[in-house]
Every structure is written in C-alpha cells, then in structure tokens.
Amino acid sequence: MAVPGMMRAVEIKAPGGPEMLVETTVPVPVPGQGEVLIEVAAAGVNRPDVLQRQGRYPPPAGASPLPGLEVAGTIAAVGPGVDPGAVGRRVCSLVAGGGYAEYALADHAQCMPLPPGLAMEEAAALPETLMTVWHNLFERAYVASGDHVLIHGGTSGIGTMAISLCRLFGITSIVTCGSDGKCRAALDWGAGHAINYRDEDFVEAVKRITGGAGVDAVLDMVGGDYLPRNLQCLAEDGRHVSIAVLGGAKAEILIPQIMTRRLTLTGSTLRPRTSAFKALLVDEIMRTAWLFVAEGTLRPAMDRIFPLAQAADAHSRMEAGEHVGKIVLKVR
Structure with missing residues (x-):
C-alpha cells in the first residue's frame, strides 16, 4: 500500500478544554520492531483522552503525544519482525497514543482481526473497553x-x-x-x-x-x-x-x-502496562470473548460518530455526560 509522508492528525495545543484539540499535519510514523502502521478508518474516544487533554494523564515514555488509544483500519506497512503478508488486513488495536490521526502505530501482537460485517466505527469502539x-x-x-x-x-x-x-x-x-x-x-x-x-x-x-x-x-x-x-x-x-x-x-x-x-x-490502569502484558491479554481475549464478536453477538453500544476534525465536539459530549455507549471519530 502506498503510504504518504504526511498525514492529518489532531493534537493537544496546550492543556485545557476541548478547544485545545486542533487539527494539524504531521509526519506519518514509521513502524519499528514488531510494529505495524495502520491506515486509520476510525478511532475511539475514551476518558483517558480527556484527562490527557487536561494535562492530568501524560502519555508513557516513547508513546505518541497525540491523543487516541484505540483504532480500527487496515495495515498499511509493517516493521522488522512482522510478516509482510499482514499488509492489507483489517484490524483493530489498542495503541499507546496517536489514534487521532490518519495513520497510527500498533504492536502487531495487539492487533485483532475484524470479522466480516463488523463496521470500522464499531471495531474502533472495542479494544479499550473490551x-x-x-x-x-x-x-x-x-x-x-x-x-x-x-x-x-x-x-x-x-x-x-x-x-x-x-x-x-x-x-x-x-x-x-x-x-x-x-x-x-x-x-x-x-x-x-x-x-x-x-x-x-x-x-x-x-x-x-x-x-x-x-x-x-x-x-x-x-x-x-x-x-x-x-x-x-x-x-x-x-x-x-x-x-x-x-x-x-x-x-x-x-x-x-x-x-x-x-x-x-x-x-489497575491499562495504558502503562508493557506491550508483552497487553499481547497476553489480547491472546486471552481472542480465545475467550472474540468468538462472540466473530459471530455478531458482541457489539459495542454506539453513541455518536464525529469526523476527526470535530474531535473537540466529541470531547465536549463526553464531558457533558449525556452519552450512552461509545463516542467514535471517523477518520476516513
């Protein structure tokens, strides 16, 4: 898959309210050992994103400073140690940060394959909560x-x-x-x-x-x-x-x-845990709960879907506390 050099993303301009989320253009990240680059179709919005925007939940060392902890999309490129045959697969994944963007890095061991019939927006609402x-x-x-x-x-x-x-x-x-x-x-x-x-x-x-x-x-x-x-x-x-x-x-x-x-x-808190721990957790979920996703009996409750450029509105809705289920950003 052709990968551009730059991408649209939403960054936190400074700690503060939802208005601090602004659209920008940044370089597309390059996958490292065991990583994949996901062409993001949708990204979940979570309470830790709000806390990070407020300056109360900094990303762990080495993680992207961009908000966003879960994405769904298509693997566009792979890093060393990952089978090149993974390119083109539809997946959702937990990420350490950087989900509010057109491309995001994920540990390949944390990627979960999407069954037919599961919409990208629904898939993006699964990893963090599940x-x-x-x-x-x-x-x-x-x-x-x-x-x-x-x-x-x-x-x-x-x-x-x-x-x-x-x-x-x-x-x-x-x-x-x-x-x-x-x-x-x-x-x-x-x-x-x-x-x-x-x-x-x-x-x-x-x-x-x-x-x-x-x-x-x-x-x-x-x-x-x-x-x-x-x-x-x-x-x-x-x-x-x-x-x-x-x-x-x-x-x-x-x-x-x-x-x-x-x-x-x-x-517990999930974000600071090691990649190895998260990979083991994904493996257990794949063996126990993912079959319900595959057969269609486990789906996320969906609240509203906002375009990426309206990430501030998505955060405002979450902070208002009126949502029922997951708020998601549609990236493409």
Whole structure:
C-alpha cells in the first residue's frame, strides 16, 4: 500500500478544554520492531483522552503525544519482525497514543482481526473497553457464571461493555446511572437491574436486589466516597476493582471490615502496562470473548460518530455526560 509522508492528525495545543484539540499535519510514523502502521478508518474516544487533554494523564515514555488509544483500519506497512503478508488486513488495536490521526502505530501482537460485517466505527469502539473490562472483571475479580456484579457508570463505554460480557457469560449485572432514561437504556442493553443513584441509595438498592446477600464484585470508576459504600455492597469474599477515580482519589475505609468479611481490593490502569502484558491479554481475549464478536453477538453500544476534525465536539459530549455507549471519530 502506498503510504504518504504526511498525514492529518489532531493534537493537544496546550492543556485545557476541548478547544485545545486542533487539527494539524504531521509526519506519518514509521513502524519499528514488531510494529505495524495502520491506515486509520476510525478511532475511539475514551476518558483517558480527556484527562490527557487536561494535562492530568501524560502519555508513557516513547508513546505518541497525540491523543487516541484505540483504532480500527487496515495495515498499511509493517516493521522488522512482522510478516509482510499482514499488509492489507483489517484490524483493530489498542495503541499507546496517536489514534487521532490518519495513520497510527500498533504492536502487531495487539492487533485483532475484524470479522466480516463488523463496521470500522464499531471495531474502533472495542479494544479499550473490551480489554479493560476483561482484565479487571474477569481476571482481577475472577467473576463467573452465577455471580452478581455492581457496575458504576452503567451507560458509559466501559459500563455497556461490562453489561454485554456479563450477559454472555451468565453473570447478573446491577448498574448505576444518573437518570431514569439512562437506567432504561442500560436495561435495554441487557443489564439485570439499573439503579438511579440520584433517586435511590445504591447500597440499599443492592441489598434489596440481592436479598441482603450482596454482590460478588464491584467495578468502580468513581472512587472517593463511593469506595466505603461499595464495600457495604459486597458479599463475603467479595472483590472490589478500581479502574478510575472520577469522584476523588482518596477514601476512608474500615480495615476490620475487609478482614472479617475477607474482601479483596484491587485495581489497575491499562495504558502503562508493557506491550508483552497487553499481547497476553489480547491472546486471552481472542480465545475467550472474540468468538462472540466473530459471530455478531458482541457489539459495542454506539453513541455518536464525529469526523476527526470535530474531535473537540466529541470531547465536549463526553464531558457533558449525556452519552450512552461509545463516542467514535471517523477518520476516513
């Protein structure tokens, strides 16, 4: 495939609001050892992109300074150590940065092949949420069929992916949302129960729904004062997984509660993990969850698709909190 020397991209002019996202022209990156160059058709928009734009989540050393952590497109060139036959394959992939552009570098081991019928925009909405939910809910919280799980942010990209995976693996999902409309959307998407946290105390609601038993795991992106309340929702031997701290980075908890009820508190961030770890995670997903993508039973909940040049509008929508599912940038 012919690869140009320059490309359109969106950069962060300076830390600040969505208006700091500006279109620019930059050199097309060159794939290194084990890397591929993807001609990007679509890129997912994620909360870490917003944090990076605000100056609160710098890219790891060596990563592109351009925002964008997941892309879908066609492999246009390969670096040393990658079979040249990969050129032309349709893939989606997690990237360390640089997704808001016409071309992006990806580790070949993190690329997932696109089955027929999966649109590029849908494919771009999969890697970040699928890998985050699988690692945290299924690996770190080791949920299994018959479990009950509390998921905060039920209509976010993470929340809707968690609902989908719980449904496919026989797990009952209980989600929290900020309005009756979002609760209906979560139920329509497959949640077992939805709680409007503005109208009802989610701790009491979980007790009611589970008959006082509590949930086996909590997937939390809020943090702050939600943490001690989440622990009240857990059953004995329950697992709490933190993946973000949108509501605050500090919390006060009762340690004896963890000891006497044998609770597990864990969490993770995906972006700083090594390429080797992410490759192993992709391999596990390919063996466990990707078959549902291939057969069409696992698809991302899609909110809105914006042109690349309107990345600022996409960020504004995410920050407004009105979206249901994934926001995506259409690059070509």
